[in-house]
Amino acid sequence: MAKWSAVPHSGAFAYDPASLRKVWDRLHAGDAEPWPADAAVVDAWVLFHNGEFQKAVDAGLQAGGHGITVANKATCIYANYLEKKEKAKLELLMEAAQRAEAQSREQPEAPNAWYWQAYALGRYSQGISVAKALAQGLGTKVKEALETTIRLQPRHADAHVALAAFHAEVIDKVGSLIGGMTYGAKKDTGLKLYEEALKINPHSVITLIEYANGLVMLEGEKKMKEATRLYEQAVAMKPLDATEWLDCELAKVELAS
Template sequence: MSKWKTFPHDASGFAYEGDALWKAWERLHAGDQEPWPEDEASQDAWRAYHRGDFQNAVALGLKAETASGMAAANKAQSIYATYLVEDEDEKKELFEEVADRAEVALKEYPNSINAHYQHAYALGRYSQAISIAKALAQGLAGKCKASLDKTLALAPDHAEAHIALGAYHAEIIGKVGSMVGSLTYGVSKDAAEAHYQKALELISGSAIARIEYANGLLTMYGNKKVKDATALYEEAAECEAADAMERLDVEFAKSELSD
């Protein structure tokens, strides 16, 4: 594994050493519903993730050999690839690795909420990297949807899965249209918005919930929803970040507004 880029922002407020991680756990994991890990190895992997030390989080998470450690590793690699990797081939390779590891985790830890979610997330981001049309042709959409459905069966309040399902509906509609999307894939604009809105109910202070909702509106409605999307980006830019991922979300919202 080559040396990864360092987190490009001040991470001094995201250390969560000692009992600080336990005290902040509910807030930090409101979006992914990850259970508190009892073992120190997994805790250390999550500490590395939250402070933006993504490469170390992957190494520590895999070394822990637990469901939570694997979840930390996969989330760290996915967020790193999403925000800090510019090369498209490298992005695809990183997401493929996560999807492959998550498939193994699904067999070893079938009740791990985030084994299912990270499988879907990695497939979804990989699909975006290769184009939604190619992903649909390869049958990746069905695999992604199945993993998201399983995530919500295990954890109905998994806000990040609701966000991803919103994106699933929106992106298929954006590619094939509402009618074909409905008949062929069972997607709808109403379902997309319902998932985005549910996520905002569950994590009301979330930047990423607003960003993805804005993206979905633009994908489904185009210029008709620019005003609504802009308002969501403005709200996202004002959100308070509790860890490295959330800081990257906020900074992304700011960059969208400055373009």
């Protein structure tokens, strides 16, 4: 495996198992991942939250079991935020999607096995174009995996956001009529999912960003002022780990554009 780029904040976070445990519930309010019983999986999560994504993947895969979730999350976050080469990014996302799909067969009751499959395929779809992904049947696969995630864990805020984004992206790309008839995408459902996600996890930078983007896709220019307010709220958040730091940096870029 080629050496991955470092997170630009260069070591701003330095959790150990004890300090991570104190902020675990806040950091995992989005994915509802329980505190691991296996110390090796805890160590992999420490690496993840400190921004050592490549080491987190290696440690998660070595730990096995629920360590696969760490590996998938670290791969997806790295691919989405830090991988500069589009081909490599798509390969990493597909690798995570396939690994998560295998995990969902072995651990069908693990919500994040389904979620990271959906996330990876969703970001992959954006990379190859949503229209092309829908034609390949990836949209249906993403939607079903996210619905399964929410069925298994109703308080999975990140799955609510991702499913809301599915409705918004489909309607934005193919229109509400075809989106609704062919893919079951509905504007009201998307808006409700965004609102529910924010209710479950109000301190999530990425939820605020995605909600802002979704409002503009679903409601148009008339919601630009509200979207800007959501971005400003996101920028004002204090990041607690490397991923939240990356989210905050993204919010600053979006707000300035």
